[in-house]
Amino acid sequence: MQNSSLVVKPARYTTDSAFDWLYPERIQQLSKRHWTPMSVARKSAQFLANGPGKKVLDIGSGVGKFCILGGISFPHVNFYGVEQREELYHLSLEAREAANVQNVDFIHANFTQIDLDAYDNFYFYNSFFENIDEGDKIDHDIECSASLYVYYSRFLCRALDKKPGGTRLVTFHSLENEVPTSYQVVDVSPDLQLKMWIKR
């Protein structure tokens, strides 16, 4: 018989700065601008975790903050993140180990290279904006251009449009170029930055 005192539960985090301690200082400093705030991650994950065994994909998962917080709060759902920057991908794996959460996984790839049909619901924190933004970048290691912004937005829009009715999407700070007209807003935050969508 298993000794329940030996089962180590995932850590619980009460503030963004407590969570951000999972990462090196340079990554902590990027948090306010580039990583999802804890309250937004939990609210979004709740909307996307609409059934046991559902697969939720974060498109551009950074250092894994959304997925790890979602995985801790909703152990019956699987959270995946796809991230193009190798360093951030490795940091997300390390943070997952440190947080001791089992139902979370990360993929190192450009999102255009993976099978989006394998996932039920999607989270999107304006990942393509770096292509048209001259301001604070995560780093300068990735090629950015306005044409890539258009290419990625159209690619994602087409993929989301092909998903079955009932597919859920959360956008945070999005210009909405990646959201097909077949998705209907069902909830919006007072500042209009966080939107929950369901495909008709």
Ligand SMILES: C[S@@+](CC[C@H](N)C(=O)[O-])C[C@H]1O[C@@H](n2cnc3c(N)ncnc32)[C@H](O)[C@@H]1O
């Ligand atoms: C604003 S950050 C959000 C990170 C994470 N979703 C979160 O909320 O904490 C956007 C991330 O998307 C990644 N990204 C941008 N374009 C991508 C692409 N085409 N494929 C995979 N990742 C991408 C960036 O490298 C960056 O880490």
